[in-house]
Each structure stands twice: as structure tokens, then as C-alpha cells.
Amino acid sequence: MYKEPLGVKVDFETGIIPGAKKSVRRLSDMKGYFLDEKAWEEMVKNGDPVVYEVYAVEQEEKEGDLNFATTVLYPGKVGKEFFFTKGHFHAKKDRAEIYIALKGKGGMLLQTPEGEARWIPMEPGTVVYVPPYWAHRTVNTGNEPFIFLAIYPADAGHDYGTIAEKGFSKVVIEEDGEVKVVDNPRWKS
Numbered sequence: 804m805y806k807e808p809l810g811v812k813v814d815f816e817t818g819i820i821p822g823a824k825k826s827v828r829r830l831s832d833m834k835g836y837f838l839d840e841k842a843w844e845e846m847v848k849n850g851d852p853v854v855y856e857v858y859a860v861e862q863e864e865k866e867g868d869l870n871f872a873t874t875v876l877y878p879g880k881v882g883k884e885f886f887f888t889k890g891h892f893h894a895k896k897d898r899a900e901i902y903i904a905l906k907g908k909g910g911m912l913l914q915t916p917e918g919e920a921r922w923i924p925m926e927p928g929t930v931v932y933v934p935p936y937w938a939h940r941t942v943n944t945g946n947e948p949f950i951f952l953a954i955y956p957a958d959a960g961h962d963y964g965t966i967a968e969k970g971f972s973k974v975v976i977e978e979d980g981e982v983k984v985v986d987n988p989r990w991k992s
């Protein structure tokens with residue numbers, strides 16, 4: 804009747820959670836996500852790098868329960884665009900989430916269903932509150948792995964479709980040696 808409590812030690816240096824389910828996203832898993840399609844194709848041909856790894860401790864999809872996961876988002880760029888996670892709305896759209904940055908440098912792009920975007924820079928210790936209804940994507944703007952912990956309702960689910968199709972209204976690029984958050988030229992609301 805009662806579930807067993809759990810204490811695990813997250814390795815803040817590597818992001819590894821012992822016993823967690825690991826998934827790996829390579830660049831080839833992210834077709835259509837980056838603006839520079841030629842650069843994407845070249846990089847997929849030349850080694851198809853791992854963009855990020857997720858270590859997840861997940862429960863049954865029931866209201867009231869919680870999941871947690873670390874993500875190790877590697878440094879890199881496709882063209883001018885920094886490596887990022889796919890990004891998603893929650894399938895249950897009104898579910899919120901908390902992110903805690905552990906290592907490296909990056910940020911989070913958030914967006915309403917109408918396409919209003921926000922950028923929140925993240926460094927170790929930054930806690931980000933993702934309110935209900937906001938899509939969210941993390942971006943590595945540094946040159947070492949960007950590692951963070953996410954805590955989310957077990958019944959939140961993932962809706963990747965909208966973002967896969969339309970992307971975010973902003974993109975995070977490097978220009979003149981600077982990190983810039985600019986309008987996505989391909990965005991259509």
C-alpha cells in the first residue's frame with residue numbers, strides 16, 4: 804500500500820544517478836530541429852555526436868507522484884546555434900516543473916502556446932520554476948557539459964510534437980563571440 808522511500812546520490816560532476824534509466828539523444832535524433840540543415844547533415848555524417856543524455860527515476864503516471872531526472876547536455880553548435888534539448892510542452896498542459904542547475908553554463912527557453920518566449924540564464928545553483936502551460940528547452944552556452952536536475956509531476960507526460968514542428972520563437976546563437984537570444988527567422992505563429 805505504501806511505496807518505499809528512496810535516497811540516491813546524484814553525481815554532480817557527471818550527472819549520473821545510480822540505478823536510473825539512461826537515454827541518449829544523438830544529433831541524428833534531432834532532424835529538423837536546427838536552423839542550419841547543411842551543418843546538421845555534415846555533423847551527422849561525421850560522427851553523429853551525442854547531444855544529451857538523460858538519467859531518469861520515474862514512477863507510474865499517477866497524479867500526486869513525482870519523477871526526477873538529470874540531463875547532461877554536451878557543448879557544441881550546429882552552425883551558430885548552441886546544442887539544446889528537444890523541448891516540450893507537458894501532455895497534461897497544466898503541470899509545472901522545477902529545474903536545478905548543477906554544473907556548466909546555459910539557460911532555459913520557455914514559451915507559451917501563443918509563442919511568447921522567455922530566456923532564463925542558468926549556472927550552478929540556479930533554480931528555475933517552469934509554470935503550467937509553458938514549453939521548455941535547455942541550451943548549453945558554455946564549453947563544458949551543462950548538467951541539471953529536473954523534478955516533475957509523474958503524470959505530466961511529454962508533448963514533443965508542437966515544438967518539433969514549429970520550434971521556439973527565439974533561437975540561441977553565438978555571434979561575434981557573444982551569446983545572443985534572437986528571433987527565430989523560421990518562426991510562424
Ligand SMILES: O=P(O)(O)OC[C@H]1O[C@](O)(CO)[C@@H](O)[C@@H]1O
Pocket residue numbers: 857859872873874888889890891900939940952953955961
Ligand atoms: O524531454 P527533453 O525535451 O528531451 O529534455 C530532457 C529533460 O526534460 C525532461 O523531460 C523534463 O522536463 C527530463 O526528462 C530531462 O531532464
Ligand SMILES: [Fe+2]
Pocket residue numbers: 891892893900939955
Ligand atoms: Fe518538462
